[in-house]
Amino acid sequence: MxxxxxxxxxxxxxxxxxxxxxxxxxxxxxxxxxxxxxxxxxxxxxxxxxxxxxxxxxxxxxxxxxxxxxxxxxxxxxxISRTFQNPSLFLKMSVLENVMVGRHSRTRWGFIGCGLRFPGQIREEKHIQEAALEQIAYVGLEHLADSPAGSLGFGQRRMVELARALATExxxxxxxxxxxxxxxxxxxxxxxxxxxxxxxxxxxxxxxxxxxxxxxxxxxxxxxxxxxxxxxxxxxxxxxxxxxISVYLGKGLAHAAPGEKSSMRLRRP
Amino acid sequence: MLKRLIPIVLMAAVIVAVQLLATALEKEYCLTQLTMAIYYSMVVMGLCLVMGYAGQVSLGHGAFFAIGGYTSAILTTRSFLSLQDTWWAGILKRLHVFVLREDMFGSPIMTVSPWAAFLAAMIVTFIAAFLIGYPALRLKGHYLAMATLGFAMIVHKIVLGSAFAGAADGITGVPEWTLGAGLVITGKSVARVQNYYLASGIALVILILLGNLVRSRVGRALQAIHDQETAANAMGINTSAYKLQVFIVSALIAAIAGVLLTHYTGGIGPSESSILKSVRYVALAAAGGMANLWSASLISTLINYLSLRDWFGTFDNAVFGALLIIIISIAPDGPFKPLGLWIRRWSSLARVRTGEKNHETP
The missing domain is CATH 3.40.50.300 (P-loop containing nucleotide triphosphate hydrolases)
Structure with missing residues (x-):
């Protein structure tokens, strides 16, 4: 399909x-x-x-x-969910909160319900947290769930971003x-x-x-x-x-052209 | 759960302690300015939500405060006695929208009741905030600051130039507001302590509600918009709708404060809508660390109180400017966060030192 x-x-x-x-x-x-x-x-x-x-x-x-x-x-x-070329995490939030934001589109309580903490909203919040923790464990970062996103290395940020994208189902x-x-x-x-x-x-x-x-x-x-x-x-x-091969991998042309980049330019379709 | 209760209990304890202290020292008159300061700090709480969480600056919160106060003041002081015999005035009277009372000089008047006027103030504020926020918040960047600045200037000019708003004199003779259950918002000195607790209670409720909000799905969405608007949108957050909603909520809080203070002091003047007032609220929200509701409300109550007690004299406005500069350059997260960090660092340092000593002496 x-x-x-x-x-x-x-x-x-x-x-x-x-x-x-x-x-x-x-x-x-x-x-x-x-x-x-x-x-x-x-x-x-x-x-x-x-x-x-x-x-x-x-x-x-x-x-x-x-x-x-x-x-x-x-x-x-x-x-449809996505990650970015430069991981764009919410740096002021923890890893867990970042992934919890990913649940946004699958949850529903708004200003009034959240302000008054309706029982349904408290339950939903719990589900959001559980689902987020599950995704964090899925990418193998459960030990970092409470760390600020800004303190992570580049590779870990990518993983958090992936978990956040997966959290949107x-x-x-x-x-x-x-x-x-x-x-x-x-x-x-x-x-x-x-x-x-x-x-x-x-x-x-x-x-x-x-x-x-x-x-x-x-x-x-x-x-x-x-x-x-x-x-x-x-x-x-x-x-x-x-x-x-000619425009991208440049394999067969490596010996013929002075450099990959120039060969790409020469072969512009 | 317990962790959430600690600041609430602490704050309640401070509120009670201040009252007991003022009564014991026979300085209860101080509570009047403190009550006013608490009403002003409600505006700052709402502004914290917009600035600290959604990352938008509003220079129009003084205007929303004034819209709330003036709507309420006009409707509760203007006499609609000439309409008394119309059929719809009779219905409105039965619904307690219109009330018959006597004015300051004892002649009978028919005005809108404080509750109905409060409702009208909310509706007017909602419409104004929507009309300003809708176009300005669809764009990324600081368009809201510019739009609200212009809006505040217009409101100030309208207030100053309109006879129905009392022009430069403002409006006086606003009646007290009977809330029910024996609670009355009034500036009478017999009700001073009651009104202090009433204002503190309302402020505390707003603080709790906003605290709940920022620690929820909505709060995370706002913070995400502040941090990375594009990523927030791609994660399913309707960024422009959230920005608009939070702006309207905080404008409504400012208007609530305006209505309450107008009933408390019995009047409102055009200075409430001045640009400097709006800038003050922004300075106070920034002084509290923007994204820190508790410290912002404490600091703004304190500074507003000192200002109302005339501590700063002619330097009044300069103090707010200086405060803004000092806080932003030294402690952009507000004074309490770095303070906490220092305490933690010192205590851990002390622990390390004593640990070393224990190590040296076997």
Missing amino acids: KLLEVLNARRSFGGLVAVDQVSFSVFSGQIKAMIGPNGAGKTTLFNIISGLLPTETGKILFKGKNIHRLKPFQIAHAG PELLLLDEPASGLNPKETEDLGLLIRKIRDTGVTILLVEHDMSLVMDISDDVLVLHNGSVIAEGTPSAVQDDQKV
Whole structure:
């Protein structure tokens, strides 16, 4: 089943077209990776899907419904959650509180109920805390639940962000460079964790530069270059694609061109 | 649960101790200014919610205080006697919206009852806060500060220039407000102690409610908006709706304080709506550490009390400015948080030292 369908998404900043007529689909239960050199438009595409930027043309369909006019919070309600390239935790809060914020879209008590502490609100608060602790344990940070988020290292912040995103009970999880800044051991653990999350029924779309991780965990790979899709397919198919090799992996051209970057520029499609 | 009760019990103990002390020293007259200071500090509590938790600055809380006070004062002093014979005035009279009483000179008048006027004040404030907040809070950044600054200036000019608001003289002769159960909001000296407890009680209730709010789903959402608005939105928080709601709630608290103080002092003047008043509230909220309701309410009560007792003389406004600068540059989290940290550091240092000594002497 097509969970997410992006149809002719386009976004420009001034004269620069960051995402140009991109179309692709993500199927339920997949781990799909989006790769491409810096500036290919991956994060812009993420921002379009999660509602932070509107697309100028086309449609974004989630479970068959058009979501491209919805606000980010409405998209979170619909079942899409995300992490950010630079972990954007609420630094003044504890790890637990951060993850508790993730439960926001699945809970309901407002100003009056919270101010007066209705019995239902107290019960809900307890559930929020339990659910958050469960997610924190899931990413292996239960010993840090009460630490301020600002005191954590980079890798731990990524994990808290992941727990926070999972706390929203997403059907589709967008991970923006989850392995950047992680050491090889942490990256390996992350790969296992992403697989584990997928096995619980969450579909995953990730942007990643770590090729060994991408090739290891993804079912499907989408390659972007200069805002357009240049290849899509299984990891092995993409690895063998001549276009991809020339613009991105640069393998076959390493001896022919003076440098990877210049070869990329020469081969601009 | 017990941890939540400790500050409430402590605060209640302080409130009682102050009254007993004032009575024992035969200085009960001080309680009048203290009661007024407590009403003013309610405004600061509401402002703490907007500034400390939602990260928005409002320079219009003096205006909301004035809107509450003036609406109440106008409706409870203006005579609608000429309308007495209309059919709807009869219905409103039966509903206790209109009451017949005598004015200061003994002639009969028909005015709106304090309860109905209070309700009207809330409605007017709600509408004003909504109209200011709705456009300003859809945008990121400090648009609210600018919008509320302009709003406060307009309100001040309207109050000063309108005959129905008493122009530069303000309104006097506002009646006392009988709340029921023997409680009356009045400035009469026989009811001084009762009104001190009434004001403290209402302030304590607001403090408890706001305390509950900030330690809940809503409080976390507000804090998240303050920290990382984009991430908060992506996590499912309707950021503009929350900012608007918290702004309206705090404007309503300011208006409640305005209504209560107007009935307590029996009048209101245009100075309540001046920009400097609004800036004062912001300074006091900042002095308390913004996101710290308890310390903000304590500090604002104290400073307002000293100001009302005329301790600062002509330096009155300068004191508030200096306070703001000192607190923000030395202790941006308010004076109590670093104080607590110092105490903890010293006590742990002392423990380490004694531990070393024990180690040296086997």
